Structures are given as structure tokens and as C-alpha cells.
Amino acid sequence: MKFSYLDWPHGQIHIREWGYDSDTSQPPLVCLHPAPYSGAYFETMAPLLAKNRHVIALDYPGYGGSTRLKTIPTIGDYAKATRATIKHLGLGSEAVDLLGFHTGCLVAVEASLQIEINRLFLIDVPFFSQEEAEKKLKLFGDKNLSPDFSDLEPTWQFNVTKRHGDIGLSRSFNLFVEQLRAGEHSNDAFQAAFSYPCESSFAKAAAAAYVLATQSTLLDPSRKAAATLPNGTLIECLDVTKAALELGAESLAKTLSEFDADPS
Numbered sequence: 412m413k414f415s416y417l418d419w420p421h422g423q424i425h426i427r428e429w430g431y432d433s434d435t436s437q438p439p440l441v442c443l444h445p446a447p448y449s450g451a452y453f454e455t456m457a458p459l460l461a462k463n464r465h466v467i468a469l470d471y472p473g474y475g476g477s478t479r480l481k482t483i484p485t486i487g488d489y490a491k492a493t494r495a496t497i498k499h500l501g502l503g504s505e506a507v508d509l510l511g512f513h514t515g516c517l518v519a520v521e522a523s524l525q526i527e528i529n530r531l532f533l534i535d536v537p538f539f540s541q542e543e544a545e546k547k548l549k550l551f552g553d554k555n556l557s558p559d560f561s562d563l564e565p566t567w568q569f570n571v572t573k574r575h576g577d578i579g580l581s582r583s584f585n586l587f588v589e590q591l592r593a594g595e596h597s598n599d600a601f602q603a604a605f606s607y608p609c610e611s612s613f614a615k616a617a618a619a620a621y622v623l624a625t626q627s628t629l630l631d632p633s634r635k636a637a638a639t640l641p642n643g644t645l646i647e648c649l650d651v652t653k654a655a656l657e658l659g660a661e662s663l664a665k666t667l668s669e670f671d672a673d674p675s
Contacts, residue, residue: 412454414476417499422478424492424499425470426450430461437464437671438529439500440508441493443515443522444468446600449475451589452512455582456656459664460510463671469496471518471600474593484599486514486607490521497526504528510667512656513537513629514604516636521607523618531620531640532667535629535655538609538636548605551598566590578657613639620644623666625651625659 413428427450440460444452450468457466471489473479480488497504504526511519516533523531539547556562570587571580590597613636620640624633626649637645648666651659 412457416476417496419492419495419499421472421480423476424472424478424496425476426496426500427454427457427468429457429466430463431465435463435465438506438508439465439467439502440510440532441497441502442466442468443489443493443509443511443518444471444474445513445515446604447474447590447593447597448586449477449589449592451475451585452656456660456664459660460667465502467496467500469493473596473599475589476592479593479596484603486517486521486603487525489518489600489603490525493518493522494526508532510534511536514600517604517607517609517612520612520616520620520640523616524612528618530670531616531618532623532670533620533633533636534623534663535625535627536622536633536636537604537629538613538632538639539605540610541608544605544607544609548602551601551605554595554597556595563591575654575658578654582657609636610639613643614641616640617642621646621670623648623663625649625655625663627652627655 416423416425442453444450449470453468460466470477472492497507507528508530509519509528510532512534516536519531571583574583620643622633622637622643623646624630637643651662
């Protein structure tokens with residue numbers, strides 16, 4: 412794995428890369444992370460995908476090592492950061508695949524509306540009607556920091572104490588730390604996601620899109636997303652029941668490998 416930064420008009424974008432020196436017979440794959448984490452969320456799955464392709468994961472502005480925007484971010488802003496990453500790495504966008512997970516699915520779709528891309532791979536899509544999204548938006552207000560551990564304890568419980576036993580303590584701790592890096596702005600991406608017009612945007616996304624739906628609370632929304640995308644294909648991955656990009660990483664990577672182009 413290689414770390415680097417790129418400069419853009421709003422500061423710097425931090426990126427991780429895998430498979431940059433291997434046989435790149437497949438299209439480059441740009442991975443777009445869920446809120447409130449960073450590109451580190453793909454560190455288990457990316458090496459499985461990078462055996463024959465260049466895999467990139469960026470941190471959205473304000474997350475991980477990327478500079479926070481001076482304005483309230485939108486999904487469109489995260490898509491612009493994705494465009495900047497693709498351009499910086501010298502990748503022809505029309506030959507790039509985008510892989511999104513949760514919030515990253517929305518960023519991937521929006522990026523495909525801004526530039527021509529090859530294919531979309533969307534895992535567990537938070538596809539909600541405007542009414543549903545408005546209800547969820549109320550749950551993610553500004554984050555308040557306190558001088559004791561009380562405001563951080565739920566995050567610790569979610570990532571570490573209540574982690575699945577097959578996910579290592581070190582990995583869980585690293586994800587906990589990544590979640591903390593956004594500080595009082597950790598809910599920005601949630602607010603952007605639940606303000607995004609899913610229904611109208613997905614209906615305009617013309618790229619070939621493959622929706623991988625695991626056995627999760629986003630199973631039905633993912634089905635609706637696949638039905639809304641003009642060139643959407645639903646792939647139900649019901650063997651994956653929890654921690655999709657950790658415990659389900661191998662299974663999902665195998666499913667994605669079935670879309671590898673024949674280099675001949």
C-alpha cells in the first residue's frame with residue numbers, strides 16, 4: 412500500500428493505492444468510503460482486488476488525511492474530489508471503475524454524472540426517498556465534543572467493544588481512530604448523504620451499474636436503487652450477513668472478480 416497527497420484548490424486529498432506496480436490488465440478501480448470513516452475502510456478488501464488492477468481509495472475532504480472544505484460539503488463536492496484524484500493519477504476517467512460502499516455509492520453515482528466513467532459497483536446503497544432521508548437527517552446534527560469520554564464512548568462501543576469476534580482488535584481500533592479524525596465534523600458526510608436527491612440522480616446515471624446487495628438493513632434500498640438505475644443490475648450477495656468489507660471481503664471480492672475483462 413502506498414500513501415500520497417495531491418493538491419487541489421481546496422487543500423490536499425489523501426489517497427491510498429494498491430496494485431500500482433502489478434499487471435494492470437483490468438480497469439483502475441477507485442474506491443469511495445462510507446461515512447464517517449476514510450479510505451482506510453478498504454484496507455482489508457483492497458489487496459484482494461489489487462491482484463491484477465490498480466486500486467485507489469481517497470479520503471473525502473474533511474475525513475482521514477484530507478483537508479476539510481471551508482463550506483458545508485455536499486455529495487457533489489466529494490464527487491469533485493474523486494474527479495481530481497482520477498485526473499491527478501493520469502487515469503482516463505472513461506476507463507475507470509468506481510466502487511462505492513454506503514455513502515460511497517452516492518458519491519460514485521454523482522461522479523458518474525460529472526464525468527464519463529466505465530462502470531459502477533455499488534455495495535449496500537443508502538437509497539431513500541426524500542421523506543425517508545429527511546427523517547434520517549434529523550438524527551445527524553452537528554457533533555459536540557466534551558472534555559470527558561462520554562461523547563466518544565458510543566463510537567468506541569460500536570467499533571471496538573461490540574465488534575464481531577472475527578474482526579481483530581487492532582483493525583477495530585484503527586477504524587475507531589479513523590472515525591475520530593473528523594472531530595466535530597464527523598457527521599458532515601451523513602448530512603450530505605441524506606440531503607442528496609437519490610431518486611432523481613440515480614434515474615439519470617447512464618453508466619453500467621452493478622448493485623451488490625448483502626443481507627443488511629440496506630437490502631431493500633439496494634434493490635430499489637438497482638431498479639432505478641437505467642443500466643442497473645442487481646446481484647444479491649445474501650451469504651454476506653455482517654461486516655461486509657471485513658468478514659464479507661473475500662466473498663465480495665470474488666463476485667467483483669467475475670466482472671474482470673478478458674485481457675485478450
